[in-house]
Amino acid sequence: MFIQSLVALVAAKSFSSIMKQHTGLLLCIALLTACSTTKKVSQTGSTSTVNNGKVWASLWQQRSAEYRALCFQAYNLAKLRLDEALKQTGGKPLAVVSDIDETILDNSPYDVQRAINNREYDLATWKQWTAKAECDTVAGAPNFFKYAASKGVTVFYITNRDEDERPGTLKNLQRYNMPNADNAHLMLKSGSSSKESRRLQVLNQYNIALLCGDNLADFDKLYDNHPTESSRNSVTTRLTSQFGSKYIVLPNPSYGDWEGSLFKFNYKLTPAQKDSVIKANLRFSK
Numbered sequence: 001m002f003i004q005s006l007v008a009l010v011a012a013k014s015f016s017s018i019m020k021q022h023t024g025l026l027l028c029i030a031l032l033t034a035c036s037t038t039k040k041v042s043q044t045g046s047t048s049t050v051n052n053g054k055v056w057a058s059l060w061q062q063r064s065a066e067y068r069a070l071c072f073q074a075y076n077l078a079k080l081r082l083d084e085a086l087k088q089t090g091g092k093p094l095a096v097v098s099d100i101d102e103t104i105l106d107n108s109p110y111d112v113q114r115a116i117n118n119r120e121y122d123l124a125t126w127k128q129w130t131a132k133a134e135c136d137t138v139a140g141a142p143n144f145f146k147y148a149a150s151k152g153v154t155v156f157y158i159t160n161r162d163e164d165e166r167p168g169t170l171k172n173l174q175r176y177n178m179p180n181a182d183n184a185h186l187m188l189k190s191g192s193s194s195k196e197s198r199r200l201q202v203l204n205q206y207n208i209a210l211l212c213g214d215n216l217a218d219f220d221k222l223y224d225n226h227p228t229e230s231s232r233n234s235v236t237t238r239l240t241s242q243f244g245s246k247y248i249v250l251p252n253p254s255y256g257d258w259e260g261s262l263f264k265f266n267y268k269l270t271p272a273q274k275d276s277v278i279k280a281n282l283r284f285s286k
């Protein structure tokens, strides 16, 4: 304790002495630092409206009890609907079809990492992330799918992860003992990003009791082929009765076709161009 106090006293005296002897030099350093900081803030401010938004969205996903509650709400509803489906007898065996990302697995750490570095999404860094098999689960997901399996319902995972992401994806699902986490029930993207043909494949042998997803193309072919914002909204109105019934939607404020349609699925836009699109589409108070 005495030694620590002594060191602190010497340090304070030395600092005071330096301050007195080199006031001019220190002022210059302070000015240069301020200029450098201003430049950094300015650079960030000119390019990162999109990525600042991503960080904020991921913050909500990672920290808010409201996000957690919405996920529980979705899966509680899924359980109710599954119980109703199980009461109906006859026909083909029952299956539940689910997306994976932001439906079962939480990729927000990847999004945060790239957003704070003001980097756009890219497939190479995404695949580095999925290969780690380190995603946590979305609240309520493991319990629901395990419940479904306990009732004899088969789970199919229909995801637009690529074939070379299969080992990491299975490892991540198996880490949480997810049911049917095997090659036969993991249906990855092969060619088309539309999930319709994979849903039809499941329908050959099963009745699909319900579908879980965070992106509307996880549910219905009407959302395929890069629809516009207005067509997505009108289809959603047409399908009103399906939501909370056969279609169980999980919240995802970070990414999805809603974002793609905003940018007209132009993947070559720079952050500055995206900023312009965002600002042009926001409603401001007057």
Ligand SMILES: [Mg+2]
Binding pocket: 099, 100, 101, 102, 103, 213, 214, 215
């Ligand atoms: Mg998803």
